[in-house]
Amino acid sequence: MAFYVPYIAVVALILIGLYAVVFKRNLIKIVIGITFIECGVNLFLITLGYREKSIAPIYTSSPGGIMSLPVPQALTLTSIVIGVAVLALMLSLVVHIYRHYKTLDARKIIGGDEE
Amino acid sequence: MSGMSKIVKTITSIAFPFVMIYGLYVILHGHLTPGGGFQGGAVVASACAMIVVAFGSIWTMKKIKENQLSILESIGAIGFIVFAFLGLIILFDNSGIFFKNVFANSVYLFGQSVEYASTTANINTAGTLPLMNIAVGLKVIAGLFVIVLVMAYASNKIKERGD
C-alpha cells in the first residue's frame, strides 16, 4: 500500500478541488478549487514518470544511473505555464463580475434560488 | 501612498539585481542545467513583481508602460516562430521540416556536437534550443510581468475612485 501514497495524494488534491467547485458558492473559492485540480493533475503526470532510484534526465555532472522519463516532465512544464495564464484570466473575470454584480455568490449571479 | 516603507524599498533595491541575474542564468543555461525559458522567465518576472509590490504600481507604471511590455512579448513570440521556421527555410537534403533543429551538430552558432553521456557542460551546443529558450524567456518575462502590473494598477485606480 505504501507504493500508492503519491496516487492517494493526487486523488486527495483532485477531490478537494472538486469539492470546492461543486459545493462552494464563492467564485474565488471556485477558482482556488480549479487550481487544486490542476496541481493534482501535474503531480499525477510527474508521479507516472518516476522510475525507482532514478535521477533527473540531465547529463551535466550527472552521477550516472537510470533516468526518469523526460516526456511527462516536459508536458508538466507546459501545463504549469498554461495554469498560470488561465488563473490570471479567471481572476480578471472574477474582478469584472464583482464590479458588475456587486457580489461574488455564483447562485445570485445566475439568478437562482436565494435561500 | 505609493509603495511600502523605506526598509522594504532598500531591501528590494539590494536583492533585485541578484534575483535578476539568477533568472537570466537559468534562461541562458537552459540546455545544460535544470531550468529553461519558462522557469527562468518566472524567476525574473517574480523579481519585477517584487518591484511592483515594494514601490507601488503607479510608480512602476510611470517607468514602463504595458504597451512596451506587450511589444516585448510579441517579439518573443515572433522570435520563437522564426526559429521554428528556420527548419523550413534552411534545407538539408532538399527537405524542410518545421521545428527542425538546423544548427545542431553544424559548424555554426551553438553548433558543437556532444558525445553520448558526456557530463561536461559546454554552452556552445544544442543548436536552436538556446535561441528558443531566450525567445520563450522574453515572452514569459513580459507576459507574467504585464499581468501583475496591469492587475495591481487597475485595482489601485479602482480603490482611488472608491467604487
Next chain:
Amino acid sequence: MTMRNAAGVIFFAIVAVFFIFSILSLHPFGDFGEEGDKYYLEPKMDDYIIDNAQNETGANNAVTSVVFDYRGFDTLGEATVLFTAVAGVILIFRRLGK
C-alpha cells in the same frame, strides 16, 4: 437547495469511487514491473529520447530537448495560450484602470 446538494453529493461520491478504484489498477509508484506482470510498462519512447537526445540535439538537458525539439508543437500551442491570456487580461483591465 437540498435537491442541488443531494445531486452534488451523489456526483462527488461517484467520482471519488471511480478515482479510488482506478488508482488501484495503476502500476505502483516507481515500479514499472517485470515482463509478465499485470502492470508491465516499457517506456520505449522515453528511453529512445534519453539515449539519443544528446546526439540528435546536442543538449545535455533531455527535458529541454523534448520541450523545444521533439515536442515543439506543444510549446507553440502553449505560447499561443499565454499570449491569449495576456491579451485577455489587458483587455479586461485597461477599461477598469482608466
